[in-house]
Amino acid sequence: MRLYNTLTKQTEEVKPLEPPTVTVYTCGPTVYDYPHIGNWFTFIRYDLLVRALKANGYKPKWVMNITDVGHLVSDADEGEDKLEKGARREGKTAWDVAAFYTDYFLNGLERLNFTKPSYLPKATDHITEQIGLIKALEEKGYTYQISDGIYYDTSKFAKYADFAQLDLDEQQAGARVEYNPEKRNPTDFALWKFSPRDHKRDMEWDSPWGKGFPGWHLECSAMCMKYLGDTVDIHSGGIDHVPVHHTNEIAQSEAATGKPFALLWMHTNHILINDEKIAKSAGNGITLEDVEAKGYSLEALRLHVLESHYRSQSKFSWNSLEAAQNRLRNLQAMAALRWQARDTVQDAGTFALDDVAQELKMFLADDLNTPGSLAYLSNVETQLTTVLIEKDMVDHFVDMLGAIDSLLGLNLLEIADISDESKQLIAERERARADHDWAKADELRSKLARAKIGVRDTSSGPIWFPL
RNA sequence: GGCGCCUUGGCGGAGCAGUUACGCAGAGGUCUGCAAAACCUCGUAGACGGGUGCAACUCCCGUAGGCGCCUCCA
Numbered sequence: 313m314r315l316y317n318t319l320t321k322q323t324e325e326v327k328p329l330e331p332p333t334v335t336v337y338t339c340g341p342t343v344y345d346y347p348h349i350g351n352w353f354t355f356i357r358y359d360l361l362v363r364a365l366k367a368n369g370y371k372p373k374w375v376m377n378i379t380d381v382g383h384l385v386s387d388a389d390e391g392e393d394k395l396e397k398g399a400r401r402e403g404k405t406a407w408d409v410a411a412f413y414t415d416y417f418l419n420g421l422e423r424l425n426f427t428k429p430s431y432l433p434k435a436t437d438h439i440t441e442q443i444g445l446i447k448a449l450e451e452k453g454y455t456y457q458i459s460d461g462i463y464y465d466t467s468k469f470a471k472y473a474d475f476a477q478l479d480l481d482e483q484q485a486g487a488r489v490e491y492n493p494e495k496r497n498p499t500d501f502a503l504w505k506f507s508p509r510d511h512k513r514d515m516e517w518d519s520p521w522g523k524g525f526p527g528w529h530l531e532c533s534a535m536c537m538k539y540l541g542d543t544v545d546i547h548s549g550g551i552d553h554v555p556v557h558h559t560n561e562i563a564q565s566e567a568a569t570g571k572p573f574a575l576l577w578m579h580t581n582h583i584l585i586n587d588e589k590i591a592k593s594a595g596n597g598i599t600l601e602d603v604e605a606k607g608y609s610l611e612a613l614r615l616h617v618l619e620s621h622y623r624s625q626s627k628f629s630w631n632s633l634e635a636a637q638n639r640l641r642n643l644q645a646m647a648a649l650r651w652q653a654r655d656t657v658q659d660a661g662t663f664a665l666d667d668v669a670q671e672l673k674m675f676l677a678d679d680l681n682t683p684g685s686l687a688y689l690s691n692v693e694t695q696l697t698t699v700l701i702e703k704d705m706v707d708h709f710v711d712m713l714g715a716i717d718s719l720l721g722l723n724l725l726e727i728a729d730i731s732d733e734s735k736q737l738i739a740e741r742e743r744a745r746a747d748h749d750w751a752k753a754d755e756l757r758s759k760l761a762r763a764k765i766g767v768r769d770t771s772s773g774p775i776w777f778p779l
Numbered sequence: 780g781g782c783g784c785c786u787u788g789g790c791g792g793a794g795c796a797g798u799u800a801c802g803c804a805g806a807g808g809u810c811u812g813c814a815a816a817a818c819c820u821c822g823u824a825g826a827c828g829g830g831u832g833c834a835a836c837u838c839c840c841g842u843a844g845g846c847g848c849c850u851c852c853a
Binding site: 688698 | 845
């Protein structure tokens with residue numbers, strides 16, 4: 313399996329430290345509000361990564377964290393904690409807000425048919441580990457204290473700028489934010505922030521340096537190392553994390569352990585809506601509820617994610633979701649053939665159902681080429697809907713659907729057989745057609761359509777499909 | 780100001796130096812009692828201008844436009 317590695321800027325073979333296990337860390341959500349569709353796009357892409365790894369013989373150990381403290385609203389450690397801000401907005405405590413949106417997120421993973429991560433650790437459950445990491449950094453001389461917290465001195469980590477190819481001097485010149493003048497370097501970041509004197513935070517902990525809370529970047533390093541070891545095989549997240557969050561994770565982790573933090577870094581590009589990135593301020597933060605309210609299924613959303621490559625900046629619109637929904641319907645029509653096998657079919661051809669899984673797997677093994685896998689699947693669909701299924705092919709056909717589902721998560725196996733009543737209507741319509749009672753035949757077709765069942769007539773009899 | 784990316788047919792969206800990506804929508808046709816089904820065909824796609832190749836959408840240079848990051852962000 314090959315993936316593009318942000319670290320080396322090239323596509324390379326996945327080489328886990330201890331195959332067949334492959335450790336994967338994904339930077340998860342900050343649970344202060346409803347995730348928008350762009351967040352879900354990214355997470356679905358990592359679900360696909362894990363599915364692809366499994367299909368290609370690996371045993372993924374997947375950790376996705378829940379950021380429930382410390383994620384600051386704005387710039388260089390000056391801003392407010394997102395959780396505390398969310399709490400004020402909703403008149404709750406930060407703990408309540410975190411619990412609510414954590415539940416919402418976990419529920420979303422199920423609604424979207426995610427592979428279950430091996431661990432979904434919360435930052436607030438790992439304060440001890442985070443303090444331990446700061447201590448390690450302190451012992452090695454990477455930290456310093458200023459009035460509002462303990463900071464990491466990025467000038468002590470020689471290759472700080474390498475990962476994101478940062479030009480630190482030039483950046484400084486054009487920076488749009490004012491940095492805390494107490495900091496030694498503009499890129500230095502908080503490891504531990506002291507609680508403010510004037511009010512009590514909902515979330516705060518004791519530490520060797522005083523009461524406060526951990527900086528945002530710290531949690532990922534601490535939890536990744538706790539669950540997956542000092543060196544993780546694949547570390548992943550949104551492309552926006554490259555210059556700051558992941559750069560800082562590398563700095564603090566490698567400074568503490570002296571080992572590479574991740575062998576391969578994988579980053580997903582963002583989707584745009586109306587050629588703009590998604591931001592709450594732009595009012596384009598579409599949620600899963602919005603998608604469903606417009607009558608689109610979450611499977612259609614997932615299919616839409618598959619239609620573009622994870623490294624390209626793709627566009628989202630209701631039109632394109634509509635297209636995905638229609639495309640999904642056609643795949644579901646193919647899946648419905650499992651209930652409608654014929655004793656014999658004309659020209660069964662030489663189509664090899666067993667090859668489908670292998671082919672799809674190869675597309676995904678090629679840097680998650682999901683658009684290629686769908687193009688292939690469309691060709692399969694065209695052949696099968698033309699040829700139909702013979703009874704002794706059904707087992708193979710169901711296996712094929714299962715393989716598609718386990719790779720792409722489209723729930724094609726969930727397309728159920730129709731009721732006996734509906735089958736009788738279809739049979740009745742056939743009799744009407746035989747009697748040339750076209751009015752009755754068309755009426756029955758309308759009746760079936762109201763039950764979301766479509767019918768097409770073929771030389772080997774009627775075929776139904778879900779509308 | 781710095782760094783990087785992108786520009787493909789109505790829409791979405793890939794790969795590839797020379798063979799149809801694919802899907803959705805649309806047009807024409809075939810079949811059928813009819814069809815909203817199915818099948819076939821079609822739209823003379825590659826921002827623009829140069830260059831290197833026998834050959835470029837696919838490599839190089841330039842121009843125009845767009846986007847992302849440098850600041851919380853999937």
